[in-house]
Amino acid sequence: MRIPFSELPGRHERHYRRRLDNPLFDPPAVADDEALLEVQRLDHEELLAFITELRQTVSRAVALKPREETEVVLQLKEDLERLYETSCGLADEQGANKQAIEHLIGAILQTVRANAEGDALAVQELAMEEQARALHFTLLQQPLVADLLHPESLIDREALVPTLLSESEEAVAAALTLFDDAQRGELAREARALLASRDPERRLPEAWARLAQIEEGLPAPN
CATH class of the missing domain: 1.20.120 (Four Helix Bundle (Hemerythrin (Met), subunit A))
Incomplete structure (x- = not known):
């Protein structure tokens, strides 16, 4: 470019x-x-x-x-x-x-x-x-929070999980305060499924770290 x-x-x-x-x-x-x-x-x-x-x-x-x-x-x-x-x-x-x-x-x-x-x-x-x-x-x-809260946010539902997995630890920590436990649990499930599908060999360590961050403190899945 x-x-x-x-x-x-x-x-x-x-x-x-x-x-x-x-x-x-x-x-x-x-x-x-x-x-x-x-x-x-x-x-x-x-x-x-x-x-x-x-x-x-x-x-x-x-x-x-x-x-x-x-x-x-x-x-x-x-x-x-x-x-x-x-x-x-x-x-x-x-x-x-x-x-x-x-x-x-x-x-x-x-x-x-x-x-x-x-x-x-x-x-x-x-x-x-x-x-x-x-x-x-x-x-x-944290610009991510402003991006999520914008009335015409570019981060739609389909882009939310990929976005969270692609941001910094600090940005995700701030963004997670916008979601309740039920929403966070759903995000964690979607994030784990996405990573299992797109990165089964774990070549994106930062994305897996963000998954752990999203899952932290949530009840273990049944």
């Missing part, structure tokens, strides 16, 4: 690269300059769309009135959280954008907390929500 891979790829290029000459996928992707350029183009379009929406959302935040309606404030917070989730799956360095979004969410939460002062239940619910958000944002630092 003459076209170089991106240093910080977006979700389209990531999925192309995880499928590239990977026997766990059916079919695997093949090395092709045009295919690589196309996924890079799609990632660039998503980045431009994100930047446009982020600027519009920041303008909405700046235009908030001192006593803005609660629904308006909460909708803005929801949009910012969604943009943060999107930013974690984009191409290029997004650290500054993520930091700016977190700053805006923090400013909005200060207003929400001030309005909830004196309501013990509301304060408790806000604290629980902040803890959940912090955990969610931490998980999103």
Whole structure:
């Protein structure tokens, strides 16, 4: 291939690269300059769309009135959280954008907390929500999590197991938190069957290690 891979790829290029000459996928992707350029183009379009929406959302935040309606404030917070989730799956360095979004969410939460002062239940619910958000944002630092949670995820049901078997230990550890025990058990069964079929001679040690990771802590099969 003459076209170089991106240093910080977006979700389209990531999925192309995880499928590239990977026997766990059916079919695997093949090395092709045009295919690589196309996924890079799609990632660039998503980045431009994100930047446009982020600027519009920041303008909405700046235009908030001192006593803005609660629904308006909460909708803005929801949009910012969604943009943060999107930013974690984009191409290029997004650290500054993520930091700016977190700053805006923090400013909005200060207003929400001030309005909830004196309501013990509301304060408790806000604290629980902040803890959940912090955990969610931490998980999103793994691009695989962002790829899985994207509303138009490229990782469909058929690609899920090959993807998990092709990722790093850290990425899979984060991704597994998205599944309950029953779902994880089903993933483990499918992963074992896939490896038995595609790699009976165990020439893909990392994939077998990911299988062990998926199976860890699950009840032994009957």
